[in-house]
Amino acid sequence: MTIHFVDLHRQYLGLKSQIDSAIQSVIEQSAFIGSPNNPFNAAFEKEFAAYLGVSHCVGCANGTDAIEILLKGMGIGSGDEVLVPALTWISTAEAVANVGARPIFVDILPKLFTIDPDKIKVHLTSRTKAIIPVHLFGLPAEMDQILEIARKNELKVLEDCAQAHGARYRGKMVGTFGNCASFSFYPGKNLGAYGDAGAMVTNDPLLAMQARMIANHGTRDKTNHDFEGRNSRLDGMQAAILSVKLPHLNHWVDARRQVGSWYGKHLFAANIELPVVPAYSEHAFHVFNILSDERNGLQSNLKGRGIETGVHYPLPLPFTNAYRQACDLSSFPVAGGIIGRNLSLPLFPELTEDEVAIVCSCFSPC
Ligand SMILES: *Cc1c(COP(=O)(O)O)cnc(C)c1O
Numbered sequence: 001m002t003i004h005f006v007d008l009h010r011q012y013l014g015l016k017s018q019i020d021s022a023i024q025s026v027i028e029q030s031a032f033i034g035s036p037n038n039p040f041n042a043a044f045e046k047e048f049a050a051y052l053g054v055s056h057c058v059g060c061a062n063g064t065d066a067i068e069i070l071l072k073g074m075g076i077g078s079g080d081e082v083l084v085p086a087l088t089w090i091s092t093a094e095a096v097a098n099v100g101a102r103p104i105f106v107d108i109l110p111k112l113f114t115i116d117p118d119k120i121k122v123h124l125t126s127r128t129k130a131i132i133p134v135h136l137f138g139l140p141a142e143m144d145q146i147l148e149i150a151r152k153n154e155l156k157v158l159e160d161c162a163q164a165h166g167a168r169y170r171g172k173m174v175g176t177f178g179n180c181a182s183f184s185f186y187p188g189k190n191l192g193a194y195g196d197a198g199a200m201v202t203n204d205p206l207l208a209m210q211a212r213m214i215a216n217h218g219t220r221d222k223t224n225h226d227f228e229g230r231n232s233r234l235d236g237m238q239a240a241i242l243s244v245k246l247p248h249l250n251h252w253v254d255a256r257r258q259v260g261s262w263y264g265k266h267l268f269a270a271n272i273e274l275p276v277v278p279a280y281s282e283h284a285f286h287v288f289n290i291l292s293d294e295r296n297g298l299q300s301n302l303k304g305r306g307i308e309t310g311v312h313y314p315l316p317l318p319f320t321n322a323y324r325q326a327c328d329l330s331s332f333p334v335a336g337g338i339i340g341r342n343l344s345l346p347l348f349p350e351l352t353e354d355e356v357a358i359v360c361s362c363f364s365p366c
Helices: 008-028 039-052 063-073 091-098 117-122 143-153 205-214 236-267 295-304 353-361
Strands: 056-060 081-085 102-106 128-131 156-160 180-184 198-202 288-291 342-345
Touching (some): 056 205, 063 091, 063 156, 063 198, 081 091, 102 117, 128 143, 236 288, 236 353, 295 342
Parallel strands (some): 156 180
Antiparallel strands (some): 056 198
8 A cells, every 4th residue: 555645546437527628628629728719717816806805816837936936026036145044945045046146045943943033033134135934834924023034124025925725914914915926736735736837916016017928028018128037927728727626725724734634633643743733823724744753764764654754855955056156054943953854654545544543553553
């Protein structure tokens, strides 16, 4: 028996006829490219904006491009510094470097794993232009404190929501707090397409227009180019698939929380650190991350019983080859402290309590 880390096929089976017919419609209409008049793109963008409660959603090719295009759209570039958490997927920092700015890493909070607001203050300089809080693993970052620092220092806030579709902070959906937010619809994310896909959301109409133009060669309507942009459009087929899936998102996020609480129930006595969820946050449980001093043993024990796990991430970014020369590693005691101890357990909405119990049985000596 195998318990997969993520099993996308189970979800497909539940929606097969709707997904197949959505793909068929895109082919029938040759609506492949996310041009301004593609009805599938227009529909999904409208639906996703309404889901979040924001005024603008612009589809793009992936979640990494979404960050990069939004930074560019906010005028961030050469000579600027952007604060990013030390623990995140590399996209968050790459996007900053790819617009010509400098990613400045900030240590994370113990237990919560999101950017530490008190340590943000330490890294502020006259060049700091923006903060990218990441709602890592699906847990909202400490937005009240982050927004307060941003307001006082006139910084932009771009929320990286790639792992947090459906998470709420003080009752309000993540992606609605900052100047703008980026989403990824990579297949394994909480809302996943059938290929690479992403979106940018904002309440700022000018930023939305700018982002849309950057993602489509600096043009509005192909009659002219106002500037050099790029090609980062959302495929029509991905938009159509996302429209089929979006009505199920809340239910899937609830199911993820249920899996999270089953793990909590079965593992409360295990000698590990479980995820902590502050009372004001609704975790979207993209990843169920635990800490254990016996991580490697646990992981191989689970593997021996056919249970797949992950590590998010083996190295916080300042510790990777890409950044370690430029970083003082002693500035990241909390992020550095998870190295070799973090382990992510199987988690997807269709996982059953029996399967969770099997995973958890590997935590007690047999
Ligand atoms: C997945 C992810 C991204 C990038 O999304 P892609 O669609 O894969 O480009 C960005 N940030 C975080 C935190 C992610 O987990």
